[in-house]
């Protein structure tokens with residue numbers, strides 16, 4: 515199937531769904547929602563298609579980035595890993611904007627009337643739109659990213675924005691915040707758009723894949739992995755497989771980098787593993803070969819007790835979540851890699867129960883051997899930690915859209931927790947504002 519036919523199919527399904535949900539929305543609104551929706555109504559802001567669907571048409575326009583047309587399919591989950599796979603997809607994490615949009619459409623508490631909503635969702639594919647600034651013709655006008663959207667929000671039905679000065683609005687930006695936080699004053703531009711630096715958007719909540727050290731607007735969400743179960747049995751059978759997996763290696767690292775001789779944590783890991791192949795496995799993911807090929811790394815992750823999660827170009831990495839899905843205990847080398855990022859999904863105070871922390875300086879400068887630290891952890895403790903990791907799996911996975919009622923009722927997934935967190939945050943903001951007025 516070529517990319518244009520994928521896009522046409524996708525457009526068709528999305529339009530169909532938009533239509534259906536509009537009618538669901540009105541019926542829910544009329545029945546009043548019972549009470550279980552109190553405090554958690556979401557209104558989906560209607561945006562012109564140039565802010566979302568039209569952008570998908572440019573999926574092959576940025577060859578120096580990549581052609582992401584194949585990963586749009588299945589509402590952003592990407593193609594299945596193979597024809598008979600039920601839960602595994604070649605998911606590109608940057609497609610979270612589409613995945614999230616599709617899930618919002620089936621959110622049970624959608625409000626047609628924005629004045630009754632607790633939060634306003636902007637279905638803007640901000641990360642995809644940013645490509646023209648990051649890699650395309652608009653590289654020299656990166657301060658303009660978002661101005662068109664802001665103009666629309668202030669001119670079309672402006673009362674929706676002004677009711678709370680934008681404080682109740684939120685959107686997904688499926689890249690690291692670093693890609694959106696270039697200071698407006700930087701000339702010539704270095705990297706990134708200035709979306710998160712624009713005063714126009716200071717009040718909006720942005721859900722990103724990685725937040726800055728001192729975030730103001732944003733909250734990081736788990737990177738989507740390739741696992742998207744659609745019913746409880748599939749989730750449980752995977753958890754059982756991960757629980758029973760024979761973990762013959764102490765530790766593993768799946769990733770690229772660290773091959774040059776300059777001292778850094780990835781280099782130290784590679785050196786240590788090259789000398790200790792009995793306890794350590796390296797899956798070489800250089801040149802992005804693992805990106806859409808979960809088979810390459812999921813099996814090795816099932817074989818290892820610990821998965822090493824060193825920072826790369828940025829502190830966080832998708833593999834943290836792949837490893838968790840495999841029941842592989844994460845080993846972090848800096849707090850920014852997860853602990854200070856994903857608080858809505860993995861409580862900061864619980865890190866000691868499901869992960870190991872070894873400061874990267876200890877390894878790179880002081881020569882601490884990672885394998886020795888990990889071998890020092892008693893077997894019973896390792897088993898307990900693995901169970902805690904498995905407890906996290908439902909919370910950090912994005913289940914498939916249209917999944918079974920049983921799965922929806924039994925677990926809160928990454929999307930559910932993201933929405934809860936967003937609504938909580940917006941409420942705190944608005945309450946805080948009220949207090950200031952009083």
Ligand SMILES: *[C@@H]1O[C@H](CO)[C@@H](O)[C@H](O)[C@H]1NC(C)=O
Pocket residue numbers: 596597
């Ligand atoms: C998957 O199914 C499609 C269409 O049914 C077929 O063209 C393709 O060859 C199949 N791929 C594999 C790997 O079996």
Ligand SMILES: *[C@@H]1O[C@H](CO)[C@@H](O)[C@H](O)[C@H]1NC(C)=O
Pocket residue numbers: 650651652653654702
């Ligand atoms: C951006 O500006 C730089 C420096 O002025 C220039 O060399 C480059 O061609 C410009 N790029 C585009 C796409 O306009």
Ligand SMILES: *[C@@H]1O[C@H](CO)[C@@H](O)[C@H](O)[C@H]1NC(C)=O
Pocket residue numbers: 679680713714715716717947
């Ligand atoms: C953001 O909120 C403050 C009040 O909390 C308001 O004064 C300001 O105008 C708002 N910004 C925008 C762009 O609406």
Ligand SMILES: *[C@@H]1O[C@H](CO)[C@@H](O)[C@H](O)[C@H]1NC(C)=O
Pocket residue numbers: 785786789
């Ligand atoms: C790896 O082995 C080589 C050769 O035996 C040795 O020189 C080197 O110090 C070892 N490196 C580490 C990190 O143990």
